[in-house]
Amino acid sequence: MLRVGVVGVGMMGQHHARVYSELAKEEKVELVGVADANFERARGIARKFGTIPYADYRELARENLDAVSVAVPTSLHKDVALEFIKGGASVLVEKPIADTIENAKAIIIAAEEMGVTLMVGHIERFNPAVMRLKELISQGELGKLVTISAKRVGPMAARIRDVGIIIDLGVHDIDVISYLFGEPVRTVYARAGNVVHPAGVEDHALITLGFDEGTGIVETNWLTPHKTRTLTVVGTVGIAYLDYIEQNLKLYNSDWVKEAKIRRREPLRNEIEHFLECVEEGKNPIVDGKGGLHALKVALLAQQSARTGEVTEVEV
Known part of the structure; x- marks a missing residue:
């Protein structure tokens, strides 16, 4: 069973947490935790979906995750994604992939070097x-x-x-x-x-x-x-x-x-299920890093x- 998490549980991220929690009830994943700089928000979402809140995403990154959704502001995508990629976790990063071409390429290169799945959330x-x-x-x-x-x-x-x-x-x-x-x-x-x-x-x-x-x-x-x-x-x-x-x-x-x-x-739900399937089977996502970079x-x-x-x- 894949161990998953969510970083950023604002308007979009909380829906990622909800879908993962639904999949957890079906025993398809384990929702290990959610992280948000606004700890009260993280705690509320964690309580709602039966998981653990984190104020610092780096603490969640140390929980040996298989996959993570990154739904933080675009300017933070690179730093958050790289933290999980270097720990061996596959990443579903919300669109756009990053704030600059250079940062997008850094994420893509890191994922390729670590051999993990990188998918961009063009829903x-x-x-x-x-x-x-x-x-x-x-x-x-x-x-x-x-x-x-x-x-x-x-x-x-x-x-x-x-x-x-x-x-x-x-x-x-x-x-x-x-x-x-x-x-x-x-x-x-x-x-x-x-x-x-x-x-x-x-x-x-x-x-x-x-x-x-x-x-x-x-x-x-x-x-x-x-x-x-x-x-x-x-x-x-x-x-x-x-x-x-x-x-x-x-x-x-x-x-x-x-x-x-x-x-x-x-x-x-379709997007996240496709992401998890790619992580489990080593398939290339429909919207990979290069597709996200082009957009x-x-x-x-x-x-x-x-x-x-x-x-x-x-x-x-």
Whole structure:
């Protein structure tokens, strides 16, 4: 039975702890502990899910874990991830993989040297609707892809303090669009700005992603009073409309309209189960360190493009 832990039990991390506790009840893992700099928060989550709280993640790292979820602020990802990797634990690090390219590479290299699994938590890859859409695209239901447009808007989340909207939200759809096209992003052009946030912290953005053949568009903001998470995929023989939240998918062509049969399931549960399977079987995760690095690189270049007003090429 894998010994697991969670570092950072804020808005996202507490859900990691919940899923692990559910798996523990099924005797699939042992939730050894949770760590958070806010010890009262750690203690409350630990009490709720029947585990041990730690104020210092380094103490949890000494508990001989097999795997850990890292859900701390992005600027801390490198230090926390390396602490566990050097102890031989596999790591599921929340997106984005790190705050800089250099720090992301440091995590990837360390995981490779220690021979442990590194997975990046791009959770939308594990949304049942996205998984089904990828299958249908692979089967040729839409023909050759032409454009993929994403809309991810809503009110500001109080938990976000250390990054702008491109890194926090835009990176989701950057990753998904690249995944659906089946190739890395080649060029980036973005417009962004801040309405209610301080200078340098964008709260709205429109990002254009260039591929060898096809274009991706990401619209995202923290200004819309209601949450919307949608994706539109245009192909040469059909079009698909996906709703991330409702987990539904509709396909249209010149002859028919049909709705894909999708078994609703929590994406985070899918993600964590996949991570644990990779740890146990030594498989490469769907979103490995290199995949996470690419999404981060594109997001950072989108920020750069928004500042310079120029189309930026992505080194692959």
